[in-house]
Each structure stands twice: as C-alpha cells, then as structure tokens.
Amino acid sequence: MDEQYQIRDVAELEAATGTPNPFVRSKIVTRLDELMIEFIRKSPLVFVATTDADGGVDVSPKGDPAGFVRVDDCGNLRIPERPGNQLTIGFRNILCNGRIGLIFVAPNQRETLRVKGCATLHKDPDVLREMAMNGKPALLYTHVRVEECFIHCGKALVRSHLWQPENWETTHRSIGGLQLASVVGARSDEEIDASAKRLETQYRDHLY
Structure with missing residues (x-):
C-alpha cells in the first residue's frame, strides 16, 4: 500500500469528501421521532455493531417479522434474541463495552435509520414472553438507550439496486x-x- 496517498487528518478527509451543510448536521438528533419509530415498525432487519474491550468491532444482523424491535415508553429500544450459533460475540462485547450502533433497513425504503447508544442485556420473563415467536419466548433482549439517531440518505441503496429483483444475481x-x-x-x-x-x-x- 502506497502511504503517500493515505489520509491522515480531518482536513485531508474533508478535502476528499467535502463538508456537510448545516441542514445535514441538524438531522442528527438525540431522540427517536415519530417517523423514525414508524421506520422501526416497518423494519424486519437491523445490523448491530459492538466493540470489545480492545476496540475490535463486530457487526451482527438481527431479523424477524417487521416491528420486532420494540420502542418503549422512554423512546429506547428492545431487541429480542433468537436461537443462533451461540458464539454471542456481540453480547460479550456489550458486557465489557456497552457502546452500540444500529442500522435499520426496511423493504422498498431507500433510506436507512442509524442509531447510536448504550446497550445492556436483560431477561425479564414478562418482556421475553411479549416478544415470543411461534410460541417460544425470546432468549434475552438487548436494551438500547438511544443517544443519537438520524435517517441516512438512500444513495447507497440506490447504487446497490438492493430492492430491484431484476438486478439480482440469478x-x-x-x-x-x-x-x-x-x-x-x-x-x-x-x-x-x-x-x-x-x-x-x-x-x-x-x-x-
């Protein structure tokens, strides 16, 4: 790799990408609004990013019928866990470092919803039963205290042709x-x- 072209500071970064205008910055807020909550209700899939004690990053998909992630009365999130590979990498990260990032996607929505916050793990039996699927309660759930959120523009999904079956590999x-x-x-x-x-x-x- 030629280090001559490595970007080393914010000034070099902004020279390459430009700087956001005040309107773009203003869309980043600290609480979910009604349209963000509606997006979560339509979303059957969320990508969950966590970090370990050394700063190593992991990203895991979580999916269920649309609306499986619940928004509580305080505007925070509950994400149910189902049977999986039992590696629990993300959960182990949460136990040692509760920082979390989420990207929600929804069918035929070109935009995504990005959320950052602080996560903890819980096993309240009443909540697990409320999150049951096929008669089986959730194994546990991740509570996310929302600290930052915004709707991300849809250019990435437009470029990817994600919702265009005619462009899918056969x-x-x-x-x-x-x-x-x-x-x-x-x-x-x-x-x-x-x-x-x-x-x-x-x-x-x-x-x-």
Missing part, C-alpha cells in the same frame, strides 16, 4: 453453504449438497 447456490461445506470437509458434489440440505433444515426447523 444463481441460487448459497456462498455461505459452500463455505460451511468446506469447513466440515465436504469435497464431492454429493457431500456439498448434503451439507447444504442440513443448513436448509436448520433454517426451516430451528429458527425459534
């Missing part, structure tokens, strides 16, 4: 499934197909 073979097959040592097409079927069984029968 192959149906899962890259994640192929990677999993390599981890377990699958080599032949039959072994790879068997590994993919096991993954599909997990998705079909063990979501909750």
